[in-house]
Amino acid sequence: MALTAKNLSFSYRKKSPIFENVNLNIEKGSFTLMMGPSGCGKSTLFKCLAGLFPQYGGMVSGSVTVDGEPVAESAANERVKKVSMLFQNPKEQFVLETVEAEIAFALENLSLEPAEIENRIDKALAMVHISEFKHRFLGQLSGGEMQKVVLAEVLALGAEYLLLDEPFAAVDHDSRVELQELFLELSKAGYAVLVCDHDDAGYENRITDFYRCSKGEVTSVESDNWPKDLGEEVFELAAKLPGTGLTLTASELALENDQRLLLFQKELEVNKGDLILITGENGSGKSTFLKAISKLQKYDGALHFNGKNLSDWKNKAYYQSVGLVFQSALDQFLTITVEEELAQVKRYAKNQRYWTEDRVDDALERLELTGLSKRSVYTLSGGQQKKLQVLLMLMTEKELLLFDEPFAGLDNDSFQKVIELIQESRAALEQTMLIVSHQIRPLMGVVNRRLHLQNRELNEEVHA
């Protein structure tokens, strides 16, 4: 009784294979972690295991069976009773408007009676601790909250093999620990959990198997090399860059979403040259705060940039100095190919001081994006899209740059390289930066301030 892949290979037409001869055996009761660099084919592998490929394109050879039955040959409504998948981008997996309607849609596919559907919805929401979300509109949820809804949907279907493609990319620390504990409970209850993640924190003493995916190959890792508990570390702050004056101020700032008050900030000052990390629970209003600074969200109170009220700034002039790295990379792209995206920035950026042709080429090489210039940005992996997006926005050389989860979907190596580029650009251009991220540890010693959003207020976290 297992989900088994034998000599599994996948390629798009006439192109070199994404992965080759993969052999996997995921047994019930196991909790398996898979790690690997961005673009190594993890998401594609998961879609093959879930039976979505070759139905949705590509060429698959080898076999995937669940409890001895070929996955791709069974009907979708039969298959999901055994194996189900949670996608990387939560925004892209909903058909209907509300949480209840969305989960009901999945259960209707199993031809269940209304009473049973109701029962399963309540149970699944309670398992993920989001019972209060039942009647909420999906469009009003944060990325992490959406991910929890999809998890509830997958659990409601009753699948025994759960394939989770980076479920924590936009999930806060507490929810991450809570969900990891839930996965452990599920595996102990007889479910098979296969999760792919870029961050190994929290898996120690929980997982039963560990695989690494690299250069189209998937290999099992010996238990001696499994993630180890590094213990609680004290978050250290970096020194502030020399710089004077204020860039951004907020007073009596109130932000609402879905008629809920998210933030009321009596006062906040951001100094020139600050590199600030903003943390907080899912749905607490971090992204909404960045959107307000970007003039993309209504607010009450006052926000001033360089001493001038935001409402007095003309959009064109404002966006010459302020930029937002969107949570979803696809929202940032304006053209089709990688090459066209880079050319667009070069064409429109005025008087680039730092990002010369050589520096851009060097950054592309460091981010392992060379050789992808002709590729459509839509066919890049989630991690590659993120790296390109950050590079494009750094190239615009903004005075104030806001990052909304810029490290989501990045492996450790890419994460470090992106941080290096951010630091180099900031040092050269004396930029001010605000970063919203759930991944905190790698930013230790990098940021000079940390603001934590709790109880509807951004509080300065002071560390020794």
Add this chain to the structure above:
Amino acid sequence: MNASQRLFLALLISIEIAVTKSVTLNLTLFGMFFILLLCQRIKFKRLGFYIAVSILPTLGTFWSFYLFGIGGAFERMHTGMIMGSRIMLFVFVSAWLTNSVTPSVLLHSLQQNLKLSPTFIYGLLAALNFVPRFKDAFKSIQASANMRGQSLSWYQPTIYFKALIQAINWSETVAMAMTAHGFQEGASRSSFKRYPYKKSGFAVIAAALFATVVLLNFSQY
């Protein structure tokens, strides 16, 4: 009346007024649907919007037929009033329907009552749910372009091209997500919420049509 029956009533009344020539019937029905809209407790601003939308085509149609129609002044006045009141009535019948049912309930109801294909219905629902996302995407593209030094106005094709690419990309991932959540084309499905026909609904439709026929027989104008 369930949502499908409301749609049938709206369609039948629309067809009836399109093939009859009674100002009395049109005005009576207009008065009735106006009162029904008031009973739905819609905001006065919305009511004002319906009037604003319908007033110009109503007056324009009336004047066209009155000034350029065939026959004497009385006949032209009659034709003008029929044509003008039809437009006003079409708007208010549609307003009554759209205010009493949501698109999602209407589509689910039609799927269950008329046994329409779920693929067709979920395709429409996904498209409807994409409308707010399309608006957001439009806003994001404009902001993203601004932040990258390029001004994109609403009349420039680039913005629609980009939004279209996002829509195509999104439609593929949604289809995949639907399959991942067990949707199988042609397979039987159950319904969490049911929208059965109501006997009282058919009685209301029959009574309304009967009343209009009686009114047509007795009205002079």
